[in-house]
Amino acid sequence: MALATRDIVRFGWGALRGYPARATLMLIAMAIGVGAVVVLTSLGEGARRYVSGEFASLGTNLVIVIPGRSETAGISPTTLMGETPRPLTLQDALALKRSYSVHRIAPLNIGSAKVNWQGRSRDVVILGSSSELLDLRHWSMAQGHFLPPVDLERAVPVAVIGKKIRDELFGARRAIGEWLRIGDRRFRVIGVLATAGRSMGTDVDEVVIIPVASAQQLFNTESLFRILVEASSRAAIGPVKQYAIDTLQERHQGKKDVTVITQDAVLATFDRILGALTYAVGGIAAISLAVAGILIMNVMLVAVSQRTAEIGLLKALGATPRQIVVLILAEAMLLSVLGAGTGLLLGELGSLLIRHLFPILPAYAPLWAVAMALLVALFAGLLFSLLPARRAARLDPVLALSGR
Template identity: 45%
Template sequence: MRLLDAIGYALAALLRQRQRLRAVMLLAAIAISVGSVVMMTALGQGARNFVEQEFSFLGKDVLIILPGRKETTGGMPPVTGTSLRDLTLADMAHIQRRIPHLRVAPLVLGASEVKFASRNRQSMILGSTAEIFATHRLRLLRGKTLPDIPLESARPVCVLGATLAQELFAQANPLGQWIRLDNRRFRVIGTFTSESSNMGLKFDETVLIPVASAQSLFNAPGLYRLFVQTLTPQDLAAQGSLLLQVIAERHQGVADVTLLRPDSLLATFNEILFTLTLAVTGIGAISLIVAGIMMMNIMLISTHQRCAEIGLLKALGASNGTVRRLFLCEAMLLSLGGGIVGLLVGYSAVVLLAWYYPDFPVQVPLWASASALLSAVVIGLLFALLPANQAARQKPVESLKGSHQ
């Protein structure tokens, strides 16, 4: 019997009224399994994409220096250190003198009530320099960036994030207006925007002021972070080692700071999320095995109920191999059909999720779709092998005799 004839015969057998309900049950079981695998991997890949987007606000050539030193033996780098020594503007100036081919942006972080006329809003206040526009990829919308003044000079000027400017001034032009941060007045000299949430910190809702002004406002002599961007193509590891040596020159020979690289952080996150994606995909694949066991049980019952059909096929000259192929073709059609339906269901759920949560970049990896469909077919054929062999071993006379009992 040709393969096309075997497939046609198997399809006709599945569409019989007696077999139709079983076929629908198996299709549903396989479709749910494949759909769950697609959804699991889509969520895992979406998490990886989200992390990559959140880290995209810093380029791969930016290093982050945190005050305090914490040794690690692997895994995620620390977020804070343990030293009591502050990271200061003098340290920043020393780095700029010793390594002139760097762009260095300080950061002082605090929260304050921002007031204009009768409007007020609680917001994050960032003290920095104009270099933060380059290191964090901020885009100036109108006006000017932070002024190029000595680091120790405090000026009552600020640059507002676009969202905050809209909330405070509505359609009015904010340039030249005075706002209050706590009890201090600052003149608005510009507005800016950011396309990233910067790991949860929405720059569009912040206020940028000179670093010395922020230190005075929050009584903070030390810096929260230093962002260092290389202006020449160099190995980041070597550049990081040089930075630690330069800082040690000012800290009694001890590099008591923590150096973070966004690319290494991203690689660590990707490794963790990929492992989690494989784990949840494995959990989803267990449902495929359950569907395969269900297929085997139903086909075992079917071989007993189709004794007459098997006996007639053998009486007409069908070999054991032909009968086996017929049953395996049925399993293949069920597995393939269920897999395709499962992919459609999974992709539909992903589209719905992307529409409902547009900020979460959910995505189905191509390897996940292909693996889920291939696994469904392979598992279906493997679990159908036992019923197919049992049907092939039946003798024609006994099968016909058993069908009349």
């Protein structure tokens, strides 16, 4: 004698409606549990995404190519033969740009030179790079423009200066449009960088940036200090790294004579910490689900004793113990489903409110947390109504019907 699912649901629904206060109480308990998990994990996830985003804005998707193979162990033939590694060239940099996964590249040349304006002079770190460096490093301009987007091989005589250099050389006077002497060449100042603090070991306020080709002429060298490559996304970092290694190996007659590093490792650590945080708050919120489960047990026990006569009657009418268990469990499950659904709705509304109040925090509950909350809610509902259901199934119909 199998009960039709539709009948079970209808009977359970009727039973719940028969005791609205009891049903509402359990519904609220379940809803709070599920809602808490959703809101708290969405907060944790929001924090994680926020930090990831901040890292990205510092140039997270960065892949840095350094000439020379830095190996911690072993002696390569080049060291034995006293050869210097083959230098990175502008052509290498241009070759790297051919991948779809590469968003921007900035070749970097670095050196020191005397900068001179109207008798004032000082030694300055000179960066040779391209127009894309500005966006790649997320710098911004205080005045004027950054390097023009011209051919990398064109040595345009323009310079962008750090704020401190401007203050020291020009004082209160206008720097834009003035001609500087750097080493034995003349450059026109076209822009002043906004303060960005230290970045990759150089104080941005104390540099002068000139086109990479100009720097090569100035320092009389073909080779680059670095090539900065920005991958189009975080997922592309790995492929871009491999692409850089392969491309340069091919261009360097099969020699692996470059080192490619990423800034991804730091982010991964933060990711792990904040991920663990999300798990932790999710777990704490899940405790409220367990509490809801215990409340379900209590309320279902009361329900069973309240409805003793009804259960006894069902037995007299031929309900098997199994059918009684199914009916009671179904009632609790129905309540759990409704409660979990309500909780999900409340939780999502809560995260929506958080996103509305703190737009910088992308507070979306992760899918795993939502799924877990629902599963735990249903499981708790089932588990904690087993005892009341079994008690109902064991009820003595004679006593139940006599109302003693």
